[in-house]
Amino acid sequence: MELSSSARARRSLVFGGAGLALLPAQQARAGGQIEEPLADAVRSALVASVAELAPPKPHFEQIDERVAYLRWLGEASQRLRPRKAEHQVRVEFLETVWYESRRAGLETALVLGLIQVESGFRKYAISRAGARGYMQVMPFWMRTIGDGDPSRLFHLQTNLRFGCVILRHYLDIERGDLTLALGRYNGSRGRHEYPNMVFGAQRRWDIRVA
Numbered sequence: 001m002e003l004s005s006s007a008r009a010r011r012s013l014v015f016g017g018a019g020l021a022l023l024p025a026q027q028a029r030a031g032g033q034i035e036e037p038l039a040d041a042v043r044s045a046l047v048a049s050v051a052e053l054a055p056p057k058p059h060f061e062q063i064d065e066r067v068a069y070l071r072w073l074g075e076a077s078q079r080l081r082p083r084k085a086e087h088q089v090r091v092e093f094l095e096t097v098w099y100e101s102r103r104a105g106l107e108t109a110l111v112l113g114l115i116q117v118e119s120g121f122r123k124y125a126i127s128r129a130g131a132r133g134y135m136q137v138m139p140f141w142m143r144t145i146g147d148g149d150p151s152r153l154f155h156l157q158t159n160l161r162f163g164c165v166i167l168r169h170y171l172d173i174e175r176g177d178l179t180l181a182l183g184r185y186n187g188s189r190g191r192h193e194y195p196n197m198v199f200g201a202q203r204r205w206d207i208r209v210a
Contacts, residue, residue: 032129032187033138033166042169046145049104049165053157056099071209073098076112079204083121093121096157104164106171111135111164113202114182117194124154129187135163 038046060066077090084090101111118136119125131138132153139150141162152158167185174180182198183189 032127032131033141033185034187035138035140035144038144043145046165046169050145050158050161053161056096056157058095058099068209069098072207075207075209076205079207080121093156096160100157100160100164104168106164106168107202109202109205109207110178110198111160111167112205113198113200114163114167114185116201116204117197123156123159133159133163135159135166137162137166141166 058066058069060069073091073094076094077087080090080094084093097111097115098108101108115121115134118131119134121134123134125134125136126132127136129138132150134156137153137159139153142148142150142153146152146162153162167181170184171178171181174184179192179195180189182195183191186194188194
């Protein structure tokens, strides 16, 4: 996949409603990201990285890359069908997860596993801690690096953009240690229960295509 020049620039900076429901504890391990002070340079990079949402349309240089993507999309759609019955909704969701995960330099299977654990693929999920949407993003992030409107965290691409950028930020802070980064995302850094749940869910979405 080839990102736009503006997306590549944002990436280089970072990497160096209706139906609202309170999720029962057994249905999610909601993101409890802790608000921490950010250096001005880090804040500016994060602001740039979540700005300018573009439609998640992949571009492939080689036909075999496109064929592999379409095979992945078809298999992932079948696996997601019990959670999202409507075909077009599934496809839009998966296209966006695929785009935003790769834009942030994350494995798509990892992000899908995190979403499964965090929200059970519920767009309008709200945790007891106040985290919102698919990736259970805490509202303070909208004030810190967004436009200040936490209701936008129920927008599909906005939620996935913020969630992926935040996880990438934590991974950078933890010098590539994914277990610690996931713990920080969940507000349980140093404990293994949550990362192990995400890794377990990730295996379900690790789709191999020729």
